Amino acid sequence: MNVSAISAPPPLLEVRGLEKSFPGVRALSGVSFSVAAGEIHALLGENGAGKSTLIKIVSGVFSQNAGEILIDGVEQNFHSPEDARRAGVATIYQELLLFPELTVAENIFMGHAPRRLAGRLDWREMRERAERLLESLEIHDLAADRVVGALSVGNRQRVEILRALSYDARLLIMDEPTAALTEPDVVRLFKIVRLLKARGVGIIYISHRLDEIFTLADRVTVLRDGAYVGTRDVARTDPGELVQMMVGRTIENLFPKVEAPIGAPVLEVADLVRRPTTRGVSLSVRSGEIVGLAGLVGSGRSELAQAIFGVTPAESGAIRIAGEPVVIRSPGQARDLGIAYVPEDRGTQGLVRPMSVLQNFSLAALGSLSRFGFIDRAAERRLAETGVAQLSVKTSSLEQVAGRLSGGNQQKIVLGKWLANNPRLLILDEPTRGIDVGAKAEIHRIMGDLARQGVAILLISSELPEVLGMSDRVLVMREGRFVAEFARAEATPEAVGAAMMGGSGTLRGAAA
């Protein structure tokens, strides 16, 4: 029986059953949701949940393995970003893709500039159109002929938005747009977003910041481990429910915290400064203690770790290891002091992908594995075999090329490489990002074991539940400074989240 006499117009964007796999990794497994014209639709999920893969598919950078994309109810087949642009989809990535040597107008129209005869650019037309675009977004303080390289980050982002609009975008995707903005710029961005919404542009807004989602968005979709969890009306949900959807279990079950005896301080940092990202940080980590370092993307946690580890040495401030003052100018020095750092980006910073599992395992311990400079191959092999066994690394052989392993196993190798040195301080930077739940649990178990053996652990993580579940103490960084400390008992998601976001940080805001 025909139910509706009047059918509602199809949504601006609808994705159905999207699936995408890369070698060794299933990035999306059946994601469906829709965005209406004039809707601000937030996309939420932990790092590695599949958000960036999803938007790359919708913007035509990747093609999906299965599933459909529909614009206005019509199925689309995007083979390139050009196709998506022509269909009215525009994306603003976190890494702004601008040409710093060219002007605002040139950047806006790069690739589709108005032309005259014989390919000559129509300068005047381009400038006029740029001015009209600026006007339409009520931007009065940006000139079309300014060189982009001289603009602030906030202004550059506006140039990107204008570029999207120059293609008559009807669906605008914004990936963590406020990650690098100052407060006034955020206010201006919100104004523009609301203007666009009023004009009927659909917006997919990806952000970690729950307060922004509650201020700006109409609906929010949550992804977890590449799967679709659910969509909620922002007005009818709350942060707790969203966090639960992101994580999947209650905190207690996921991160069994094992008690470890806590000893003397291994790391003490006082007023560490390295401009522009680290602005006077002091903290300490004791033997057997797991200190969690929470903060938003861009709060300077990795930079702090890299300053301690000597990759980008500190400009001023004091570091003491086991009570001894030290000056750390290189990672080699840090390693010799018993510090280990498992970096954030395992592909480019942690692992040498073309090398074998065996060679990656020994990379940080070559000094101790060699005599007069000659590598003791037998000892190297024993080290790798032990590491593979202890960390349960799944590999066909030690000669297997490391880059072919799954994310979780790669991460274990990076960890194992450092454990080979028996460090007394272990700094973990997003150790479980982008790996499957099983490997995650194993890494947490290993962390617990290490703590019980007396290793001091500094855990940097953007997954609040992980930080809250694993840490004895939680420190919060914001904009390069250390702003709050919570003992395990006091560390609740609301309190920590509020400290991360700053201000009174009401997570419950009326939707605009």
Add this chain to the structure above:
Amino acid sequence: MTSLAAAPPERRVPRWLARHETLLAAVLIVALAILGALNNRFLTLDNLLNQGRLMTEVGLIALPMTFVIITGGIDLSVGSVVGLCAIALGYSWKNLGFPLPAAIAFAIALGAICGFINGFFITRVKVPPLIMTIATLALYRGFAEGISQAHSVRGYPEWFYFMGQGELFGVPTQLWLLVAAIVIAGVALDRTTFGRSLYAIGANETAARFSGLPVDRIKLVVYTLSGLMAGVSAYVLVSRVTTTRSDMGIGYELDVIAAVVLGGTSIFGGSGTIWGTVVGLVMIQLLKDGLALTGVKGDATIVVIGTVLIASTLLASSLQKRRDVGG
């Protein structure tokens, strides 16, 4: 994200057989046979030893060049360093009155300094190796020409020619030097932490740094070695041709890089062996010799070398792509 188990398909061909170096060695043997058949003077011991003598100058430089290219860099200034060191040798002896052994040591040390300067700017100032060594290619050659004013130096004492023209137990002197250098370089690359670090730096410099490897120091060392060997090569060269001229070493960079790339070292860094470089070196020398014996003049051989360079890079690149995609 759920992960798939990573289990590569079983290899049907043993890995060592499909390696670039083995294939090249096979081609080498075939080439030897063909050239030997075409010209009966070719496969005589005399001729082969002489070829060994001739290839030492390029060979000595090709060894540290292998290191440099493995780390993902390049050194185009080696030919100019040879020229400058040759001039330094001649002029410090003839015009400055150094005792000849001191002049030799000075020339070699100068080579190391030239290499060190390259390495310094590349690691501390972060000048890209390509443009840095193009600049020093000009600068060092310029100094050679400026100091010598295109005059040559002659008249070295008899003992001086032993390195370049003499024999030890029936084998040309410099060949012993080359063989020793090959062994040392090969062992260093394959079995020491230094060698392992080179591969890591070339494959992923950032990860190497994050793993505590002293990346800048190692790069400085390889560029210094490159200059040092160019200095030694200059000594061998002058000793062989009995004069010092400012145009010595011109074009060496082509032969050296061709030998390294032909031998299987990827121009992009991260892989390569000394053994491969040696095979590449021998092949190029034989190519030149074979061409000469069939009447092709010296200048034309660089046409062939240039073609070989491009072709072997092409081949290596497509083999690499297949290796990445397949099992």
Add this chain to the structure above:
Amino acid sequence: MSAIAMETRAAPRASLLRRLSSQEVLLAIAIVVLALVVGAINPRFLATRNLSDILLGNAYVAVAAIGMSMVIISGNIDISVGALIGVLATISGSMAVAGYSIALAWLVPVLVGIAVMALQGAVIAYLRIPAIVVTLGMLSILKGGLISVTGGKWITDLPDSFHLADIELFDILPMPVLIMVGATILAALWMRYTAQGRAIYATGGNPEAARLCGISPQVTVVMVFALHGLFAGIAALLFATQLKVIQSTVPPNLELTIITAAVVGGVSILGGVGTVIGSTLAAILIAEIASALVFVSISPYWIRAVQGGLILLTVVADIVRRQRRVAGDSR
């Protein structure tokens, strides 16, 4: 149009002048200052004959530097251009002597230049072989090929009409200078104001972003090398037609001089930045320095050292400037 929005803009040419970076101004000042200083030491340096010799005799370097600048801006390099010019000059002279029409003797080398360079560009762009390897190989092929085919034979008895470089338009404007200035201005305008010209900057500055804007880096690179070949061909003509005898050899040091002109002219070796006006000025400056060495009794054998030093100085200054800008950007 909002009144606050921006200043009214003058015609495009004026804006080009306004956009001239400090590097070009620096070079212009250096040219003048050097002339005055050397002239003070040896007044014969400032004789009209000498100054015109410097300009006319080296105009071809500036023309070739235009193409080289484009190549470097696109993020590549070429060291084969010197050998190519030698080959093209020989082709031109040989054709003239062999009785072909002068027009052909001028046209064919240019076409060959375009073809050879475009081929290299294609290998670089589509086969992904690094530019240094391809052009190093090609340099040897051209150099060796030239010697083995001609044996270094000198080409004499060139017909009078061959000498393009000696022609003076309207009896006052010498061809080489006319071509140099004309080519520079045309190329500068083209790079600044057409979409294809902009594509070169985009490809060199941020190839990923360029691709996402619909620009094909591969097509751009082939186009750049083809243009490079065009300018190399014209340069070869200017070079060959000012000689009474063509030596069928590769002019020594030529590619280095051309690269020096491009780099010192402000083209950043990191890609994406620079103008051809700078490289022309730099070419003039280098020629001036070479002549100056003679007039102040410094041996001309030092010219290569000077070039190497100039490249090093310019590149280091560029890198340091960039690093300082990055540090200054930080909030």
